[in-house]
Amino acid sequence: MEKDIGKIMKGEYQGTVTEIVIGVREYNGRKGVDIREYTQSEQYTGPTKKGLRIPADKFEEFKTMINSVNSADLATADEPSQETLPVEEVKQPAESINQEDDAGIDEDGLM
Numbered sequence: 001m002e003k004d005i006g007k008i009m010k011g012e013y014q015g016t017v018t019e020i021v022i023g024v025r026e027y028n029g030r031k032g033v034d035i036r037e038y039t040q041s042e043q044y045t046g047p048t049k050k051g052l053r054i055p056a057d058k059f060e061e062f063k064t065m066i067n068s069v070n071s072a073d074l075a076t077a078d079e080p081s082q083e084t085l086p087v088e089e090v091k092q093p094a095e096s097i098n099q100e101d102d103a104g105i106d107e108d109g110l111m
Helices: 054-068
Strands: 002-012 017-027 029-042 045-055
Touching: 002 029, 017 045, 029 054, 045 054
Parallel strands: none
Antiparallel strands: 002 017, 017 029, 029 045
């Protein structure tokens, strides 16, 4: 049994188009979720070695792990996540900042 779930365009490089294809596949008589790069070029069109296979009996564990990733985990320094406040809203007045913080570093910069 083969069933494609979806495709994500990864990009094009030197005339080769690469997609990430997610599907349910049977391999050596065992079902699993296959997440694999597929390539399309003049020389070859089809799946590549780059990918992974989640066995059917481990899928629920994998799904729990994937669902635990949120947008804040994926945000880079350049793009604020939905859970991050803009810098203007985070700033505190200078008089409210405690000069002796508990960072464990003394005034000479030593721990």
